Amino acid sequence: MESQVNREGPSQPERREQERVSAEAVCPTKKELLYQISGTASGKKQLTRYDFEAALAALDSGDAPEYWRSLEELAGTKEFQEQLHREFPKGASEWLDPVSRRGFLKLMGASVALAGLTGCIRQPLEPIVPYVRQPENQVLGKPMFYATAMTLSGYGRPLLVRSNEGRPSKIEGNPEHPVSMGGSDIFSQASVLDLYDPDRLQTMIYEGEIRTWPSFLGGVRGQIAAQQAVQGAGLRILTETVASPTLAAQIRGVLQRFPGAKWYQWDPVNRDNVRAGAQMAFGQFVHTQYRLTDADVIVSLDANFLSPEFPGFTKYAREFSSRRRPETNPAARPFTTANYTALPDRPINRFYSIESTPTNTGAKADHHIPVRFSDVEKYARILASAVGVNAGGGNANSDLDGKVLAAAVKDLQAHRGTSVVIAGEQQPPIVHALAHAMNEALGNVGKTVFYTEPVEANPTDQMAGLKELVSDMWVGKVDMIVITGANPVYDAPVDLNFVGALQKVPLRIYHGTHGNETAANCSWVVNGTHYLEEWSDVRSIDGSVSIVQPLIAPLYGGKSAHELLNAFGAQPELSGYETVRGYWQSQIKGVDFESWWQKSVHDGFVANSAYAPLNLRVKMTSFAPPAQTAAGNTGGSVELIFRPDPCVYDGRFANNAWLQELHKPMTKVVWDNPLMVSPNTAARLDLEQQDVVEIRNAGQKVEAAVWIQPGHPDDSVTMFLGYGRQRAGRAGTGMGFNAYQIRQSTELNSVHGVKLNKTGRTYPLITTQGFQSMVGRHLVREATLEGFRKDPLFATRVEKEPDPAETLYPVYEYTGYAWGMAIDQNACVGCNACVIACQSENNVPVVGKMEVARGRHMHWLRVDTYYKGGLANPQVYFQPVPCMHCETAPCELVCPVAATVHGTEGLNEMIYNRCVGTRYCSNNCPYKVRRFNFLLFQDWNMPQYKMMRNPDVTVRSRGVMEKCTYCIQRIQHGRMDAEKKDQLIPDGSVQTACQQACPSDAIVFGNINDKNSRVVKLKENPRNYGLLADLNTRPRTTYLAVVTNPSPDLPEAEKSEHA
């Protein structure tokens, strides 16, 4: 029955309802709208917040698991089943429910029909109508690509979007944009799922009733006129951080028209501290950019710059990784000889990371110092004083830390002008000011560090603004509030009681794509457009402007923020296109506007619009520390750190099932936000994996499930934002724990002392990777730079690869193409962009938390994270694992029906139609990259998803095996293009989805018969080795070993501890 659903799983009646709704174009019933947004309907069952306490109490009596691995043991118990079921959004638990009466009748029907009829599917009625006028350049079956950009927290992410017959289906980075260079990130990759999210708002609503745009305009006209009379004194506009020059101009226009009105911006994960730090150092807001290609030494002060949430991530990941290749000297190629000693032209960089929450950024460090959030400032002062900033200095928490800091100082001083200090977004302003001062003292400004005008349109102190807004609302000064995009009811600091204040406002207008917590508390709800449906513009981190162009007409007739703002101007009916184009027409002088516009829209960015660097000096001279120093946490009290979740960010992506089911870089947890606790602290507080604790802070409390995280600083815990949503939609509602419930406006990023109380209950945290130890196997091979120079072939020495000639059979010769892949583990930053790209490209289904718990996630490409060394500060490695396309593939031998066979180009091909599902191939795959459709995981009914899918890739049904194909559909497209020109597929013209998404260029795919191809160059690299190649699988996917660059000043013992 509900077998169609995988990720969201509404019950059958609801599903029918939705199908009917979609079928009738966009005309949902009133009842459904009530479900979606109405506050009064909050009692309705499927949006009810799940009661953890009750469900977890059921587990209470059971044996507490010793460590999380015994999850599956628990999975067999009744309590666990129940717990999982109730924990889930309704419907997802239908998987293995006992047979209901209704289900039983169906079942009996099925038993009559049994197997024979399963092949008979009702064919949908689909009239095929030819184009009357075929769009220009449109060739059916051939995708088109359009440049656009996505906005996230005030920064644009330049994109190139694939459109299949008018349906955007895949997001890629804009290869011509200097910030992206083709690389992208999980948020933009997954945003296409948001576009087709069936939970999106589908109409405009007023007090639970369906309305239209004209009725909205008419409905608010009176209030607008009334505001005009009082100069807009009662009008407030609350937006997210605005990065659109047009929108900012529009809002300024509204403010001009209503001088008493006020505009506030709010992002729960905002850059107030960055702005305040710049203000402190320079007396003005500036934007800081780094050029990591020129940095030999990088010191991070809790900066997570290799994580997709960091603005400019794609640029920094690429630049960082370009300096992690120990053999960048082209003259040194080929590296085939054993006595390779050539030095690279630019040395590999050395990265010191001082970090309060283990992240994938810290995992890439040569020296990693885990330190509490509040101690980062102290460490920054130690570094700063040592490089000549008047910062007071201090003592490190341990001798070891001190030695590493000393080594960092030595390296910084030795690399004046080629080093960089990066401060973390969440760190207090003083840390940012210190970083600015250090960079200046080291002469890095203008070389590795650049200052420009702020990229966001209106830099403000968002926290102060929000406080002001709330106090205005409380005292009744606000008659009318327009909230666009932001979701303050969910994510505003709890002490402000935003929702209470909001009730004091007579007219509350919400504009956005989803009926979220804020929409439920507003009287007017205007359904917004997704960025793929609207005209807009945005600045990227380098300041360059991208015109956002729509790829598809609004699916539900939504309105963009530009169009909403026009309602407050002179031309309420002005379209988004006219607004954006009109703004730029007024800005651009002296050139032919039409050709400028065409070029800018086509390229995805406005040429030469990047900000020029500013020449600034740090004005602050003394950074002397405040008198008090933070004392260590003792007893039951620990420091609490809030972080945006690596997958759902601040909660805006909570209903994105791709991101929910994406394994988080360090923990590999899916569908939840674990509370990270260090092993020592867990021992001190007597906490075990999956224990539910109650966190108390300033009179508020929230529960969270403990995750013991190696490498987390002691006496400190990290809680990730973005979970515990009440109205996210069917994928996100009720998942995880809501950290905003204890987040105070005074301590947005960390709380000095909170109480953790064990509740005695446990909560299942599900991961995709049970073991994060290599158990002594040579899976990720590693050497220091010194070791690599001594023995460049170190990676090939640990295991003997059998000679391909050792066989009785003639060796197959690949005469045409021979596809292969090389993955540089030194370049991989573990950001997961490849995983989501693969999911999007290959129509990979989502299975839901419970199915992941059963070990049935479907990712064709996974990123394995391995830990090595002590628990306090382990070394971390990332290993992306797609199909190896073994030349002697163990899977092919054992398939009884020859459903997986070897192609003439060396691809291990999977023929879904032939597969009967014995799963023998998976058993015999040493890499376990094969994925099986144990149930009907793919949603075959949702009309929106039908539009989203890649038409070149088969949608797999129940009972068949699937796996990475090296994006064979892309190879076919490349082949067709090449054959038309009567040539071979040129190197680089076929990129797999993972390769294309990878911002750090760690994945290279190509023809290994072409000796000049990039992939061959990498495979000739001495670091190249095959994973488990001693099994004689002869993998086509090979890995480049990790080479670290620890400081020679740190003795071996400490290196092994730290490095």
Next chain:
Amino acid sequence: MPERSITEQMQEAHGRPPVLLPGHTYATVTDKISAVVLSRRTPLGWYIGFLMSAGLVGVLTLAIAYLMYRGVGIWGINVPVAWGFAIINFVWWVGIGHAGTFISAILLLVKQSWRNSINRFAEAMTLFAVMCAGMFPLLHMGRPWLFYWMFPYPNTMSMWPNFRSPLVWDVFAVSTYFTISLLFWYLGLIPDLACLRDRAVNKWAKRIYAGLSFGWRNSARHWKRYESAYLLLAGLATPLVLSVHTVVSFDFAVAMLPGWHTTIFPPYFVAGAIFSGFAMVLILAIPIRKIYALDDMITMRHLDNAAKVMLATGLIVAYGYIMEVFFAWYGPNQYEKYMMWNRMNGPYAPVYWGLILCNVLIPQLLWLRRIRYSPKWLFVISLDVLLGMWLERVVIVVTSLHRDFLPSAWGMYIPTRWDWATFLGTLGFFAAGMFLFMRLVPAIPIFEMRELVHKSSEEVAVK
């Protein structure tokens, strides 16, 4: 009871009880055996037992219907443990079947006439066990409605199965095995069906048995042809005893997984099959001889012999276990080393040690004559061996798969209620089949027992 005392006397005289207790004539043998089918009142226990097993068949039907409706995801299988109960039970059931063929074919060829009284139900046991076994490979497929793709048949796709895959060999092995077993069993039944035809009073029973006996008239020509056909089939079935489980073991041995990829599997699987098969024979024989008072035809000699076979094959299996450990310890393969360590210490260690207890330690009791001559002890030990052999398959399938090469892909396997329902359902199917068999055809070959009448009276005469 007089028979009992005679038994004791005979034991003293020969050291072993006879295969047929004295006092039987041709007529008494025929009367006694055919009465079970034709005239004796069906015991109440039969009805209870049959209903219970039929109930389990209902559970099986439900489990299969739900399986078809939802897919194999209703089971606990996953990646990495993509094979679970289905394959465990398949191997277990096929193994059980082996004892039947061993008894009827190999013992016939080596002229072990004591087998005559137990071969019929042992063969029936084989048939039902193979049916149960055969269900699993079909059900465990992701798309079972396409099972016929495993066969080499002419088709428009121009596709043959992949003859390199052991699963295809399995298809041939198991289907051949079932065919031969069925023919062998049915051929042996023909003279007895004719006997029933002749003795049946009920008109319909007479007609049905007449149809089934293919016009057997007990002529010398019939007997000659019968004997040669029976011997030929025995000759055909004999290699199957060795080959079928060898092929089944290839399912594992051909794969490269540590714990599967080992050359000792074929002999050790065959021995294990006979080990568990004889256990099942004892489990069936002990209650049958008790309830139908057939202990003059299935004597302590039979039980003793079966126990000895169990002991011998059990020792071979134990040797297999020792060698597995030795190879892991002595060999250079780190994955195999870890696999062995994990079996003994990992999350499934209780299963491994349970297997050692059930299959290696407890069967050593069979060295004691006192145990071998105690039906109760034998019954308990047989149950233990069946459990042990089932655990062995769990160890082979699950512990090898759940932690293989890449630790990142390691997982656990927990059977769901549907796994158990399917397994219990096949137990019910087997039991229901055996109940019907006991009720509808002579469980002990009448004519073969009549041969024994002569023989055993000679034996007595000698003394």
